[in-house]
Amino acid sequence: MPPFEPDQFESRGRRDFFLASAFLILAGILVVLPPQGQEQVASALRGTVLAPFLLIQESLHQARVRTVDISELQSQLDAATAALAAQQTLRHENTRLRELLDLRERAGPGFRSASVIRPGVRGSESMLLLDVGREDGVRVNDPVVSADGLLGVIREVTASTSVAMDWTHPDFRVSAMTLDGAAFGLVEPRSGAFREEDRLLLNGVPYYTTLEPGTAVVTSGRGSVYPRGILVGVVDALAETEAGWRRGYWLIPAVEPAAVGHVLVMVAPDVEGNERLAELWVDSLPVAPDGPEALEEVDMGPSTRSAPPVDPGAHGAGVEPEGGDAPAEGGVPVEVGDTLSSGEGMDGEGRGDLSPEEEDRGSDVRDPAREAGSSGFEARS
Amino acid sequence: MRSNRLFRVILISLPILHFLLHVGFGIGRLAPDLLAVGLLLLAREMRTGTAAGLGFFLGLLEDAFSLLAFGANTLACTLLGIAGSRSRDLFVGETLFFLISYLFFGTWLRAVLHWTVAGDEVRRDAGVSLLVHGPLDAAYAAAVGVGILLVTGAWRSDPSG
Numbered sequence A: 001m002p003p004f005e006p007d008q009f010e011s012r013g014r015r016d017f018f019l020a021s022a023f024l025i026l027a028g029i030l031v032v033l034p035p036q037g038q039e040q041v042a043s044a045l046r047g048t049v050l051a052p053f054l055l056i057q058e059s060l061h062q063a064r065v066r067t068v069d070i071s072e073l074q075s076q077l078d079a080a081t082a083a084l085a086a087q088q089t090l091r092h093e094n095t096r097l098r099e100l101l102d103l104r105e106r107a108g109p110g111f112r113s114a115s116v117i118r119p120g121v122r123g124s125e126s127m128l129l130l131d132v133g134r135e136d137g138v139r140v141n142d143p144v145v146s147a148d149g150l151l152g153v154i155r156e157v158t159a160s161t162s163v164a165m166d167w168t169h170p171d172f173r174v175s176a177m178t179l180d181g182a183a184f185g186l187v188e189p190r191s192g193a194f195r196e197e198d199r200l201l202l203n204g205v206p207y208y209t210t211l212e213p214g215t216a217v218v219t220s221g222r223g224s225v226y227p228r229g230i231l232v233g234v235v236d237a238l239a240e241t242e243a244g245w246r247r248g249y250w251l252i253p254a255v256e257p258a259a260v261g262h263v264l265v266m267v268a269p270d271v272e273g274n275e276r277l278a279e280l281w282v283d284s285l286p287v288a289p290d291g292p293e294a295l296e297e298v299d300m301g302p303s304t305r306s307a308p309p310v311d312p313g314a315h316g317a318g319v320e321p322e323g324g325d326a327p328a329e330g331g332v333p334v335e336v337g338d339t340l341s342s343g344e345g346m347d348g349e350g351r352g353d354l355s356p357e358e359e360d361r362g363s364d365v366r367d368p369a370r371e372a373g374s375s376g377f378e379a380r381s
Numbered sequence B: 001m002r003s004n005r006l007f008r009v010i011l012i013s014l015p016i017l018h019f020l021l022h023v024g025f026g027i028g029r030l031a032p033d034l035l036a037v038g039l040l041l042l043a044r045e046m047r048t049g050t051a052a053g054l055g056f057f058l059g060l061l062e063d064a065f066s067l068l069a070f071g072a073n074t075l076a077c078t079l080l081g082i083a084g085s086r087s088r089d090l091f092v093g094e095t096l097f098f099l100i101s102y103l104f105f106g107t108w109l110r111a112v113l114h115w116t117v118a119g120d121e122v123r124r125d126a127g128v129s130l131l132v133h134g135p136l137d138a139a140y141a142a143a144v145g146v147g148i149l150l151v152t153g154a155w156r157s158d159p160s161g
Helices: A008-032 A035-047 A051-066 A070-100 A275-281 A336-341 A356-371 B004-024 B034-043 B048-063 B072-090 B096-117 B126-152
Strands: A110-117 A127-130 A143-146 A149-157 A162-166 A174-178 A184-190 A199-206 A209-211 A216-219 A231-242 A246-253 A262-267 A304-306
Touching: A008 B048, A008 B072, A035 A051, A035 A149, A035 B048, A051 A110, A051 B004, A127 A149, A127 A262, A162 A262, A184 A246, A199 A209, A199 A231, A209 A246, B004 B034, B004 B048, B004 B126, B034 B048, B034 B072, B034 B096, B034 B126, B048 B072, B072 B096, B096 B126
Parallel strands: A149 A231
Antiparallel strands: A110 A127, A110 A262, A127 A162, A143 A149, A143 A262, A149 A162, A174 A184, A174 A216, A184 A199, A199 A246, A209 A304, A216 A231, A231 A246
């Protein structure tokens, strides 16, 4: 009697079963693969099989950019020229003073403009593909900004492209402060039921510091990723409180990720020294004329309001700004050039030091920059 | 009833069209999930192991753009490929009604699988994701998929069905 042999169908069925199981196991391994491994696989696929699709979107975007109204570009150029001219005198003055004080030249951030490519597939919601990469000086953790403020951060970089995540990504965190430096906190995203409901939360604000709706919140410069002064959003409403300890505030994000088609990557940002970046995004920057005492005379607009003095021993957070390097409450880091450059926010006494001619010249110099719109990049004709 | 050669050409074109619409043209959610439609239809023409492999490959391509839940699409599509292939044993599937139902429930199943596999941080509200977006996306994908098959003549409605 011949030995029993499974028939052909049974054999093929078994092979199918093992093959399907192998693919399932492989898929399971991909899910638990370390992020570096996942990024390598994804990057390899984007650079090979999916490259033609990315190229198509990039070409379409470039074509769209080329159809921008020339008059709009002209007005933006005029506004940028006016803003540059306004700052030229101050720059020379600052350079001269730095030379007198024997200070080295401060290295400003470099910006690389980039087009945003959106994959638009399931699971790619917080991801942006940018058409700049290592060859353009872009590195991992470089901030990505738009004309309205902070959008996100670079996650991966290849030779000519990079992958960024926007602020809706669950891993996004940024140390932030109010524009006057009175309150510090950590900004993190909170997802809503719909993507349109995603919001930012400013967490860890000292309990006895109250923020008024409309207060601008900018990056604090702490950590090594975001330089100081990039607009993150404005305070919307109180979100949560932990009695006697901290408050959380909803922010209206400065940038809606879905609406962004063109961004700037801040390459080699000098985290320590870019506190003046806020001027790019925030229209009215109150600056102390003569140290903390004079701050009381400055109208800070809708910003912070501290509660009555409390016993610091009773509440750990107190009303003190976090950290020892924080500016005094209500203060903005001031350097020599700042007091010379800024008349806004000064009262009559502050201007009293200037002659009428100087006052006139000062206002002439300042106005074109202000007319450039609410951000440093926008323009009006 | 269907024209086999044209049918297969169309099926292979669907995933390419999916990436063209989503990635190439950047339409995003406005474009239907033709990847699921193509995978579901191709899986019925294949053996289980091959369908799983196809699902794995197509899912991996989608995951190349997924910062949030890498691998979720791969696992979901692999399972969908297996389910699509095994569905042949349960349904003959020669009628238009079956085709519409198959594509609708298959695409919905993919959304459910993806939601299940994706991490807690990524998941949105189950009610909205699975009971609002899921069926709407599935109906849209099924309608477009059936439309493509009917318009191109790759599928002709069976008069008896």
